[in-house]
Amino acid sequence: MWTTCQECQGRGKKSRRLSKKVRLNYQMAFDQFEKTKGNGTAPVRPKANLYKCLNCNGSGLMNSSSYPEPDKENYPHVAIIGAGIGGAALAAACLHRGIPFTLYERDNNFAARSQGYGLTLQQASKAIEGLGIFSLKDGVVSTRHLVHTTEGKVVGEWGNRKWIQSDAKTTAKRTNVHIARQSLRLELLEQLGGHDVVQWGHQLVDFKNCEDESIELNFQVNGEIKKTKADLVVGADGIRSSVRKLLIGDDITPLRYLGCIVILGICPLSMLEGINNSLLDSATVFQTANGNERIYIMPYTSYSVMWQLSFPMPEDEAKFLSTQGPLALKEEACRRTQWHDPIPQILTATLEAQISGYPVYDRQLLNSQLLEKGNSSTLIGDAAHPMSPFKGQGANQALLDALSLARAISKGCKPLSQWRKTGIRKSVLTEFESEMLxxxxxxxxxxxxAAQFLHSEIVLHKGDEPRGRCLKKKEQ
Ligand SMILES: Cc1cc2nc3c(=O)[nH]c(=O)nc-3n(C[C@H](O)[C@H](O)[C@H](O)COP(=O)(O)OP(=O)(O)OC[C@H]3O[C@@H](n4cnc5c(N)ncnc54)[C@H](O)[C@@H]3O)c2cc1C
Structure with a gap:
């Protein structure tokens, strides 16, 4: 069990006092500005340097024999809508800080819907320590990433193994950990002491601000409407967020089709016995493309791989194909990928029950003004900033949002902060949202x-670096 580190107040970092010289320079610039009576530009106050808190080794957490009691007197009661990746992470971070919360989920139980795909944790592979997860039980680390033409010729290679072998000066800055989405979600829910903490079968239908500054929420539960109250509502309810719809409307930033479909499958390595291929060593990620179709294959667990095939398609066709079911998706995927080994073998061996497919969407970026409409409500994860899966960042960002919001509540609503008078927007949300956005x-x-260039010739650009980086260099 965990509680926050008292030395850094759960931030994982401490501020170093600014040097006398920096303070004096700022003061001089400020005095100068005041003399101009508001003409010219005000100097920006220098920010304190942050350094890792050694007491908790940067996680912001300390081992404890019990969780802190929820501090109902001082902190707002947080209603978290959606027990996906972001919602479960926010609940864990609130628990560690003694912030009272209730976690609502529309599904009736943990496994109600098939959610079979894998995530790659990049920045978040370190950040999850701040959520009390110091090693992922089912996580698999990859050390090599390869890009091939359809004949199997390697046009790009990177990752720890490459750097170590070639003795190159470049070293990988972080570890990529691959994990099934449901395994990560389970580990987050286990932080809460198990599934029972979740209010399953609660679908949010509406909420409104009350005169006493609290919020009244209406849920559909077993066909009936159930009312509850909270001080802060957090929409962690995914790309088709109801909270977002109620807050800013669906027509302002509607779903934006990105011009392609993804077909996903999970294949146990046991189904590929007899195929001796180093790409199946449970530590390699590889992708193969032809300028139109692109397949990405990564370890899903130590005993299985996940593949993700994507290609451009008009939206109505993509919607139609995704409703045709796993057999049609599999046939389409196999037809388009008669490429080098072991791709056709993996696709053929994948059971239909393990295949799904979706058209790819995101939304236009939100701005602070749109979020300000929610006095005491905000959004995190896909509800705030849905994105295509091609950079593997959606869950990473949802985890960072969750931790950042819990830290902001803990700081902005601490005892004597008077947040009830100032309002939660000013005390917490404005700063949190601007960092998140x-x-x-x-x-x-x-x-x-990436939804564009991975399905173009650019993906086959020769270079030992992630695809698309050549475009970034050109921009600079
Ligand atoms: C194929 C694919 C591959 C991906 N790969 C990666 C990757 O490698 N790395 C990465 O970082 N990200 C990846 N992502 C993205 C990642 O899965 C999402 O960004 C992430 O799950 C978002 O988390 P979230 O908590 O915002 O939403 P979700 O995890 O979608 O959770 C939303 C929850 O809210 C619930 N809900 C919805 N409406 C209501 C309501 N009205 N009331 C109550 N509950 C409600 C839903 O049932 C759900 O449980 C991938 C996505 C896909 C589709």
Whole structure:
């Protein structure tokens, strides 16, 4: 069990006092500005340097024999809508900080819908320590990433193995951990002490601000409407978020079709016995493309791989194909990928029950003004900034949002903060949202760009670097 580190107040970082010289320079610039009576530009106050808190080794958490009691007196009660990746992470981060919360999920139980795909944790492979997860039980680390032509010729290779072998100066900055989405979700829910903490079967239908500054929420539960109250509503309810719809309307930033479909499958390595191929060593990620279709194959667990085939298609055709079911999706995928080994073998061996397919969407970026409409409500994860899966960033950003929001509540609503008087928007949400929107904007854009260039000749550009990086260099 975990509680926050008292030395850094759960931030994982501490501020170093600014040097006397920096303080004096700022003061001089400010005095100068005041003399101009508001003409000219005000100097920006220098920010304190942050360094890792050694007491908790940067996680912001300390081992404890019990969780802190929810501090109902001082903190707002948070209603978290959606127990997916972002919602479960926010609940865990609130629990560690003594922030009272209720976690609502429309599904009736953990496994109600097939959610079979794998995630790659990049920045978040470190950030999850801040959520109390120091090693992922089912996580698989990849050390090599290869790009092939359809004949199997390698046109790009990177990852720890490459750097170590070639003794190159470049070292990988972080580890990519692959994990089934449901395994990560389970680990987050286990932080809460198990599934029972989730209010399953609660579909949010409406909420409204009350005169006493609280919020009244209406849920559909077993065909009936159930009312509850909270001080803060957080929409962690995914790309088709109801909270977003109620807050800013669906017509302002509607779903934006990115011009392609993805077909996904999971194949146990046991179905590929007899195929001796180093690409199936449970530590290699590889992709193969022809300028139109592109397949990406990664370890899903130590005993299986996940494949993701994508290609351009008009929206109505993509919608139609995705409703045709796994057999049609499999046939389409096999027809388009009669390429080098072991791709045809993997696709053929994948059971239909393990195949799904979706048209790919995102939404136009949100801005602070749109979110400001929610006095005491906000959004995180896909509800705030949905993006295509091609940069593998959606879950990473949802986890970072969750931690950042819990830290902001803990700081902005601490005892004596008077947040009830100032309002939760001013005390917490404005600053949190501006950090979230700035951090995720580049990821949304890069993920949308990837939906284009991965299905073009650019994907076959020779170079030992992630695809699309050559475009970034040209931009600079
Ligand atoms: C094929 C594919 C591959 C991907 N690969 C990666 C990857 O490698 N790396 C990565 O970082 N990301 C990846 N992503 C993206 C990632 O899965 C999402 O960005 C992430 O799950 C978003 O988390 P979330 O909590 O915002 O939403 P979700 O995880 O979608 O959770 C939303 C939850 O809200 C619930 N809900 C919805 N409406 C309501 C309501 N009205 N009331 C109550 N509950 C409600 C839903 O049932 C659901 O449980 C991938 C996505 C796909 C489709």
């Amino acid at each position: 700035e951090r995720s904007a580049a990821k949304v854009k890069d993920s949308a760009d």
